[in-house]
Amino acid sequence: MEALPNTAEPSLTTRLERLPGVGTARAERLAKLGLMTVRDALMHFPRDYKDFSGAHAIADLVEGEHASVAGLVTDVASRTTFQGRAMLTVTIEAAAGDRVKAIWFNMPFMAKRFEPGMRVVIAGQPRRGRQGWEFAHPEVRWLTADEQAHASEWLAIYPLAEGVQQSHVRLAVQAALDHAATIVPEALPPETLAEKHLLPIDEALRQIHCPASAEMITAAHRRFVYQELLMLQLALRMHRGQQKRAHAAPAIAVDARLDARIRARFPFEFTAAQRKVCGEIATDLARSEPMNRLLQGDVGSGKTAVATYAMLAAVATPVKPASVAGEAAAAEAAPGEPATVESASGARPARYQAAIMAPTELLARQHFAGLERLLAGSGVEVQLLVGGQTAKQREKILGRIAAGQTDIVVGTQALVCGGARFRQLGLVVIDEQHRFGVLQRAVLQQGEAEPHTLVMTATPIPRTIAHAVYGDLDISVLDGQPPGRQPVATYRVTPAELDRWWEFFRGKLTAGRQGYVVVPSVEESKRDLASISSAFEELANGPLEAFRLGLVHGRLKPVAKAGIMEDFRAGRLDVLVATSVIEVGIDVPAATLMTILDAESFGLAQLHQLRGRVARGPTRGICGAVTGSGDEPHPRVDAFVASCDGFDLAEQDLRLRGPGDLVGTRQSGAPPLYLADLLRDGAVVAEARRDALAIFETAPELADPKYDRLRKLVIDRWGEMLGLGQVG
Numbered sequence: 001m002e003a004l005p006n007t008a009e010p011s012l013t014t015r016l017e018r019l020p021g022v023g024t025a026r027a028e029r030l031a032k033l034g035l036m037t038v039r040d041a042l043m044h045f046p047r048d049y050k051d052f053s054g055a056h057a058i059a060d061l062v063e064g065e066h067a068s069v070a071g072l073v074t075d076v077a078s079r080t081t082f083q084g085r086a087m088l089t090v091t092i093e094a095a096a097g098d099r100v101k102a103i104w105f106n107m108p109f110m111a112k113r114f115e116p117g118m119r120v121v122i123a124g125q126p127r128r129g130r131q132g133w134e135f136a137h138p139e140v141r142w143l144t145a146d147e148q149a150h151a152s153e154w155l156a157i158y159p160l161a162e163g164v165q166q167s168h169v170r171l172a173v174q175a176a177l178d179h180a181a182t183i184v185p186e187a188l189p190p191e192t193l194a195e196k197h198l199l200p201i202d203e204a205l206r207q208i209h210c211p212a213s214a215e216m217i218t219a220a221h222r223r224f225v226y227q228e229l230l231m232l233q234l235a236l237r238m239h240r241g242q243q244k245r246a247h248a249a250p251a252i253a254v255d256a257r258l259d260a261r262i263r264a265r266f267p268f269e270f271t272a273a274q275r276k277v278c279g280e281i282a283t284d285l286a287r288s289e290p291m292n293r294l295l296q297g298d299v300g301s302g303k304t305a306v307a308t309y310a311m312l313a314a315v316a317t318p319v320k321p322a323s324v325a326g327e328a329a330a331a332e333a334a335p336g337e338p339a340t341v342e343s344a345s346g347a348r349p350a351r352y353q354a355a356i357m358a359p360t361e362l363l364a365r366q367h368f369a370g371l372e373r374l375l376a377g378s379g380v381e382v383q384l385l386v387g388g389q390t391a392k393q394r395e396k397i398l399g400r401i402a403a404g405q406t407d408i409v410v411g412t413q414a415l416v417c418g419g420a421r422f423r424q425l426g427l428v429v430i431d432e433q434h435r436f437g438v439l440q441r442a443v444l445q446q447g448e449a450e451p452h453t454l455v456m457t458a459t460p461i462p463r464t465i466a467h468a469v470y471g472d473l474d475i476s477v478l479d480g481q482p483p484g485r486q487p488v489a490t491y492r493v494t495p496a497e498l499d500r501w502w503e504f505f506r507g508k509l510t511a512g513r514q515g516y517v518v519v520p521s522v523e524e525s526k527r528d529l530a531s532i533s534s535a536f537e538e539l540a541n542g543p544l545e546a547f548r549l550g551l552v553h554g555r556l557k558p559v560a561k562a563g564i565m566e567d568f569r570a571g572r573l574d575v576l577v578a579t580s581v582i583e584v585g586i587d588v589p590a591a592t593l594m595t596i597l598d599a600e601s602f603g604l605a606q607l608h609q610l611r612g613r614v615a616r617g618p619t620r621g622i623c624g625a626v627t628g629s630g631d632e633p634h635p636r637v638d639a640f641v642a643s644c645d646g647f648d649l650a651e652q653d654l655r656l657r658g659p660g661d662l663v664g665t666r667q668s669g670a671p672p673l674y675l676a677d678l679l680r681d682g683a684v685v686a687e688a689r690r691d692a693l694a695i696f697e698t699a700p701e702l703a704d705p706k707y708d709r710l711r712k713l714v715i716d717r718w719g720e721m722l723g724l725g726q727v728g
């Protein structure tokens with residue numbers, strides 16, 4: 001491509017309209033894509049490429065598979081079909097002498113653009129017609145004889161906005177490359193480029209926009225993906241390094257005696273998987289480095305029990321003399337004893353505190369109730385921090401927490417993080433974390449020591465993704481379910497079967513079971529509320545007339561919600577009609593029936609979470625997924641009906657939605673990445689992680705002039721998000 005004359009001094013901040021050939025009108029359009037400067041254009045990477053290399057031999061064509069063919073136009077024929085459509089057929093003879101036809105309907109003007117003897121490349125999806133291969137409405141490139149000689153051309157396809165065409169973007173990018181490709185600073189040190197066989201930045205930019213070959217597309221792509229993932233790993237390391245240096249964690253040792261005593265509190269034996277994970281956590285807690293562990297386990301696998309075990313270990317451990325000097329003697333007087341008794345004076349050795357945070361108030365209340373049951377008579381003080389408490393109540397609780405009288409605090413994340421000051425927090429548990437929580441973790445750190453952190457999730461995250469997102473996070477997996485669990489019998493209920501389903505459902509209710517009816521609700525808005533209420537009325541006056549129904553939804557006052565939940569738990573209600581507020585963690589073992597209305601409107605993971613509510617007791621759960629459609633297949637609902645394995649479903653979900661969506665930023669809270677795809681580029685994630693470690697070994701915090709550029713880019717890109725502002 002010919003270089004356009006550059007009028008201005010090369011600069012990445014030059015505005016696009018000042019580049020030759022772009023002009024104000026085009027620049028205005030490009031602004032709709034966020035492209036204002038030369039840098040913007042250079043960094044606007046193609047989303048795809050069209051192969052115009054003409055490399056395909058006709059013998060290699062495959063029906064429906066994109067291909068391009070180069071050749072000589074031998075015939076141009078226009079006619080009108082008997083349906084009255086204009087049809088243009090261009091016959092192209094490829095080098096081998098084979099012919100293909102390019103066909104256009106209703107585009108008579110195209111005829112003028114072809115003449116026998118022209119050299120062209122057409123690209124598209126071939127179809128086998130009656131007289132050989134046909135390309136309907138292919139893309140065309142007209143070649144000069146000279147071009148035909150080395151006809152390798154890959155055309156970049158860019159993300160667009162309304163009113164912006166590929167040609168506008170191509171032109172601007174080309175102008176930007178000509179203007180400034182050579183002055184883009186190189187972020188990677190020369191030895192890294194050499195060692196990893198990566199393209200230098202100017203070459204990589206040229207090749208990603210105007211590739212010379214398929215191999216060069218791959219090479220350019222590899223360079224940018226690697227750089228992006230390396231920068232993320234470096235940012236995560238910096239973040240972690242700063243935390244570690246700033247804060248030591250309390251060493252909480254769990255010896256065999258304490259282990260046995262904690263486990264004896266539970267009404268069941270821990271499963272092998274629970275014991276294994278408790279062991280992993282105990283090892284972490286014993287170190288003076290903050291634990292940073294993700295616990296993954298399917299719905300109902302018993303994560304809460306594991307978290308409770310860890311919290312009891314923390315609150316049984318006396319605060320180290322160094323931390324609370326005055327109480328050293330008292331602490332030593334009762335080594336290893338849990339906080340079971342308060343002395344007459346109310347003074348007692350200081351123990352570490354623990355907090356568990358739930359995503360909703362409902363779940364917080366449930367955790368609280370569970371802990372109270374479990375710890376009745378133990379002397380361990382548990383306090384609840386949720387909305388709906390009076391200012392006076394809250395003040396009193398906060399006072400007890402600050403004084404160290406409260407051992408375990410249960411609450412919503414907002415309230416615990418926002419309000420509570422702890423005397424000596426040892427462990428934080430974040431329950432049912434559906435979002436990647438890089439950002440939330442540091443919030444509770446206060447005072448000298450940073451607490452250990454345990455994040456629990458029922459949404460399996462592929463290991464590479466977890467690593468990419470959390471850096472050096474450790475992962476425990478609770479595989480398997482507590483004994484006696486049976487997979488929920490799950491049915492798809494079509495409209496024709498609905499009456500029979502309700503009859504069946506009523507039969508089970510009459511026999512003494514309890515159940516849920518789940519109604520969809522997009523945003524729990526006022527309008528939703530009306531439709532939820534009318535769904536409730538329909539049930540109450542229709543199929544479930546004879547039963548005691550309760551209704552919970554997201555706009556109900558938490559106290560009212562908790563009241564209804566309690567009625568349901570106590571058996572004063574037969575059926576709980578609910579929106580997906582019951583999705584996470586609600587634990588009523590006696591409820592074993594579920595009807596999910598409008599099942600198509602839920603995601604696969606969400607359906608599985610919902611079903612988890614009726615997989616808790618010894619009685620086999622039953623779940624009906626009511627669909628609005630009849631017998632046509634519905635991939636999500638059908639997958640849901642076919643499998644009860646959360647990890648299996650998560651994988652299918654990934655496949656159905658495409659990996660981009662799982663880690664899509666809005667969905668998951670994962671860091672936004674431009675080119676890298678955490679699933680596809682798993683191997684590069686691992687490589688970048690190793691390299692970041694190695695770099696930090698020789699140049700902690702990237703403190704070496706050769707990393708200056710990289711360091712600046714890392715901080716520009718991730719500094720704000722990860723709180724790296726204070727660096728250096």
Ligand code: ADP
Pocket residue numbers: 268269270271274297298299300301302303304305306458482483585587589616
């Ligand atoms: P999760 O939070 O992983 O969804 P929970 O911790 O709420 O699961 O446990 C689900 C149910 O299983 C609870 O009713 C709990 O009491 C019970 N449970 C947990 N561990 C065991 C076990 N080892 N044996 C029997 N029941 C268990």
Ligand code: MG
Pocket residue numbers: 303304431432585
């Ligand atoms: Mg749970």
